[in-house]
Amino acid sequence: MFEVYVHVPFCMRRCGYCDFNTYTARDLGAGASRGNYANMVVREMELTHEWQLAHGIEEPSVDTVFFGGGTPTILSADDLVTMLDAIRRIWGVMPDAEITTEANPDTVNEYYINRLAEGGFTRISFGMQSAVPHVLRTLDRTHTPANVEAGVHAADKAGLRSSVDLIYGAPGESLDDWRTSVRTAVNLGVNHISAYALTVEPTTKMGRRIAAGTLPKPDDDDEAAKYEIADELLTAAGLAWYEVSNWAKPGYESRHNLGYWRNVDWAGLGPGAHSHYNAVSSGDDAAEHALRAWDIAHPRLWGTAINEGRVPWGGSEEITPGENLEELIMLGLRIREGLDLGRINGAIASARGVDGSMPLRPIDAAQLLPMVEEGLVVIESDARNHTRIVPTRKGRLLNDAVIERVFDLAGV
Template sequence: MNSSLTPASHSPRVADATNDAFGVYVHWPFCQAKCPYCDFNSHVKQGVDQARYAKALARELATMAQRMPDRTVTSIFFGGGTPSLMDVASVETVLDAIAARWAVDPQAEITLEANPTSVEAERFRGYRAAGVNRVSLGVQALDDKSLKALGRLHTADEALAAVALARTTFERISFDLIYARPHQTVDNWRAELATALAYTAGHMSLYQLTLEEGTPFAALHAAGKLQVPDQDVGAHLYEVTQELCSAAGLAAYEVSNHARPGDESRHNLVYWRGQPYAAVGPGAHGRLLVEGVWHATKAHDDPMRWLTQVERTGHGLDVDEPVDNIARAVEMMLMGLRLQEGVALSALPAPASAIIDKQAADALTVDGLLARTGDNLRVTALGRPVLNAVLREILL
């Protein structure tokens, strides 16, 4: 760990393929309530001094721009937490700061995550006027009993109303649903997903519930007080998800993300393709390419500690480490094999033989879990449900 910025000249230079995509991630860590399944860096806090936090975000952006100057921003993503708790002026401050430090592509995708409560939905038109052109709604479920169990503050009707409003306000929208929820059946999910698909505007993120360590859901499950669908039912729910989305024309371009051609999340593709992005805000993780050297960055999780450090030093980082060729190649495999398109092995900054067990990869190819076409390696539809096991097998 390093609480000060690591000079590029003191880091080992690493190989990298040239690309033009460059993203900016902005983390807003505050929520109205903490969901019991969530392990993101989010905090319930009343009376946030938004102007102060927005000014700090702008200052940290200036520091990041000094490290990666002369780039053109192709995507911006406000994540959280609950970014739709930001007032419009704060969003404008951040977007103005980005535009003041970098060129912004006229076609840049600018996404803001939102919760579909009626109060937040009313902000949509203000966000659009500020420059946001895509919204990602945390719907999570379309029945009120499940929403209450998940700790959500909106109803199913409010969620669908927010989706409808978003479709009339923004050029592009997405929304999330969680499946394999407590007591969920295959028939319930089939009906719920069919309803959701009738409202989609081209992109959906569909996640199986994961019991993350340290969350209330994980503790309840360990105590025998929370029952979730078993592995067989989970596999069936996954199959139904693929079936219905495929029939609706929303291909699974990533393990949990479905889109019509052209509606893929351009910002998330930056992550999955191993392209550079600057990240600001409490707990934000970034990947900077500084004078040919890749750096992994992470800011302090605690919002007040982050805030005071930014005001004192210009950044809130507690991790700023160079990434060598082997570590970067492994990361590119971990992220890239999530994509339907797979990974071009020649683009790895280290020889594939240094990180991939060829014998294991060949065996999984024979079994139909991997596919190799020339230079490209990808996980097949058969392999996707067991992606983590595939990765454990092939990575040295």
């Protein structure tokens, strides 16, 4: 698989809890304006493709595309289609590709959504967050539940798949408030729902209010109870968990998200976007290595690099075999398909071969029995008779602890 992520850094306003790389100004300099943004991203695509070919990377046609932000739908639908058309021209797009954009319910209407469908989009993810007015106010969200419903209906009519994002744990949100939000999302008839625990960053408006004592701090036990509520209600509605924070009807999982958890190659475009490549050639018969890179965060500096004909990376790093092993464990223990024990033991052997001093050791299924008895994981065999470690609901709630214990078993 090869995926493309496009970050759109513009927003109408910044929500009080948001710590993403987003900006409210229309023009951020060096060509990074709302009106010219699509042209800049297309140029970055061309530079990125040239870099790939120069480093021995010949990607297959794109399997998934995801426009995130920020608010991608603050741009015109024609701009989003222009960027998608450029991806099709530069890399090619698989006939059954999944093409998604995030959308603020305030910024789309039936005409906009129809234009996306005509341009090749297949999926739209609405930032619903909550169905309770006072919770939306706490989150500084301006849309209403009616906006979300109208957007989902328009997407249904246009033949697009719909997803909604929810956030739980906002100050002042009761358990009943959360049940209302989950049930409202289910009643929309969407085939995919994401539910994320609120993360409070100290530099945000909400973080400062919590530090000043004018808002209560989110409570871990409250968030755990809300996760259990979400899992129960969504499972009862026919949406199965496939990643810690994501539920879908069978066959409607986000292929783009799963690509991240499976550690495939992806190109990240736009200020602050990250890229990942599993096999990069440095030339001169050097061994291939995995690479992670990230774009310059500020749009003006990002735009300056593009105008100078440079891939606008702020930095990059080689992923060592040991780091790759850690990532495989962390990512595999977040998804329903689980952690392939054979793949992990292969990665352990690879890491030991590079650096024999690393205290790594293969994991035997019997070593996992204490976690099975504690109800943290189950051991399953897949169709290829591969042994997989799958977290239970309790294991998902204590995911960091499960990961640490598997690290310990592997000697990471």
